[in-house]
Amino acid sequence: MNLQQVRHVDEAMTSRHSVRAFLNKAVDPQIIKDILTVTSRAPSGTNTQPWKVYVVTGKKRDEMVERVYKAQVELFTKPELASQYQETFAYYPETWISPFIERRRENGWGLYSLLNIQKGDKEKMARQQLRNFQLFDAPVGLYFTVNKVMGIGAKMDISMMIQNVMVAAKARGLDTCPQAAWNHFHSIVLDVLNAPENEELVCTVALGYADTDDIINTFITPRIAVEEFSVFLDE
DSSP: OOHHHHHHHHHHHHHOOBOOOBOSOOOOHHHHHHHHHHHTTOOOGGGOOOOEEEEEOHHHHHHHHHHHHHHHHHHHHOGGGGGGSOOSSOSSOSSOOTTHHHHHHHHHHHHHHHTTOOTTOHHHHHHHHHHHTTGGGOSEEEEEEEETTSOHHHHHHHHHHHHHHHHHHHHTTOEEEEESGGGGGHHHHHHHHTOOTTEEEEEEEEEEOBOTTSGGGGOOOOOOOHHHHOOOOOO
16 A cells, blocks of 8 residues: 555545534435445454444435434423333443543533533523434435344444444545434334344444535544553563
């Protein structure tokens, strides 16, 4: 691989970020197939390739959005229903500690400040939260599942595959937003997908062309320095 190729790969990785406003522009199905073809080269333990991807567009995409959006709206008025919508695995810790809680807050309030959402403004917060379940208007929803019989390693495998999808999409002029929020509504999602009972929803990714005129897409999260998360051992 020459230096120019390295730069192209680096650019695809470093320019990728979570896009939260998409254009009403269809994505060529062949491009999606190409992305999934190259990203299937992601590593997996003993080459189990445990991933399954549902590509949802058109009327089926609209049905998915309508049902999950409605469920979230109902939760706002009837929080006691939350027990019906529990994720199958814990994405976040029960108790947050430093420095992770500070990074989370920085991320959340950085986004809200950009949107002029003040602390305590529950109505605006709820409205922004609901955008998740509209796929931020992306024309394509990618739903990633694994077989329930597989162990935690399968989630590591599919996570690497998902990262490949996002980088390959960026290299083709597309943008993405990975969303764990949908996991709470896995029962609805899997029903719409007509997925077998032995499958577990791991992640949802919105895919499409970014609306570069929307201010929300100017939000870029910071990254800590290499020295803060790396340990080099030589002796």
